[in-house]
Amino acid sequence: MxxxxxxxxxxxxxxxxxxxxxxxxxxxxxxEQKKIPLKFLENILLQLKNTGVLDSKKGKGGGYFLKNKPSDTRIATVFRMIDGPIAMLPCVSLYFYQRCENCNEKFCGLHDILVEVRDATLNILENRTLADLALKDKNPVLHLKPYS
Amino acid sequence: MxxxxxxxxxxxxxxxxxxxxxxxxxxxxxxEQKKIPLKFLENILLQLKNTGVLDSKKGKGGGYFLKNKPSDTRIATVFRMIDGPIAMLPCVSLYFYQRCENCNEKFCGLHDILVEVRDATLNILENRTLADLALKDKNPVLHLKPYS
DNA sequence: AGCAAGTCTACTCATTTGGTAGGCTATTGT
DNA sequence: ACAATAGCCTACCAAATGAGTAGACTTGCT
Structure with missing residues (x-):
């Protein structure tokens, strides 16, 4: 989650x-728009700035803005910055790898399964960008008369 | 994780x-074998029993055993029993669905992405079973002479 | 100078995670 | 019958994490 x-x-x-x-x-x-507690949001945006996703300007007319084009920042990147590993176990993580203590990866069925899950997940998250987050009308209204 | x-x-x-x-x-x-704290393991096995994955016998000669054939229990099922939702947000969960309060799923790009992730993940976890956990030699030893 | 922003440090509080302790109950061998 | 065996059940506990809050500080603009 x-x-x-x-x-x-x-x-x-x-x-x-x-x-x-x-x-x-x-x-x-x-x-206000997104109903996020202000002070909590401050932390979050600052963190996104410090990791290079956002940039900011102080003083009047200031605020936050994207550092790069929306399509230049991968969803997976943001994910890792905020929540850390995407993989389900450290021993199958690419960016946060840690060896299992109790199991030998070579003979661990769970390892295999979770590698598959990781790859399937990354295949999606690495190929979607911030541009994919933006509002889009997914259910185009078909200007039909309501029946009867 | x-x-x-x-x-x-x-x-x-x-x-x-x-x-x-x-x-x-x-x-x-x-x-002992898996180096799991005994009393903690008790809880876990009991939970797996109460949810129908395991069965047990008391007294001498007793213990725990699988209730069904290994290939009859999906990995996804165990997952949900112990850790709950597999999806990354309640609004994309099949078994633990809850509506988002702040966003309209129809217009939420994140929702789309996470549905994809969920489907890709479930496609794996629902099609693997306990049988896939078992020890198997993934790197068959090739009885070659070491060079020189 | 003075205001409007973001920045930084430090708390707080609730929940979840990862256990532990100890007695109770059911089964079985003698 | 009864002791030993092995799981069952209730309760507790400590550390970590998640989700915020408070308030002073810095920087830039006019």
């Missing part, structure tokens, strides 16, 4: 993608 | 798969 922090991060990023090219956006605006 | 509880559960199940047909296995044997 995603933490709330990561969930908020993605919501905030969604907002920033939608406002991309509109200049810096206030923390307070995002907090 | 899996909890330790789930990890222990899978280790214990692996042992029980390997001893399938050998009759009941003592908790203490599993605990």
């Amino acid at each position: 995603l933490t709330k922090k990561a969930y908020y991060a993605f919501q905030a990023l969604t907002h920033l993608v939608e406002k991309y090219n509109d200049g810096p956006v206030l923390i307070s605006e995002i907090a | 899996l909890t330790k509880k789930a990890y222990y559960a899978f280790q214990a199940l692996t042992h029980l798969v390997e001893k399938y047909n050998d009759g009941p296995v003592l908790i203490s044997e599993i605990a």
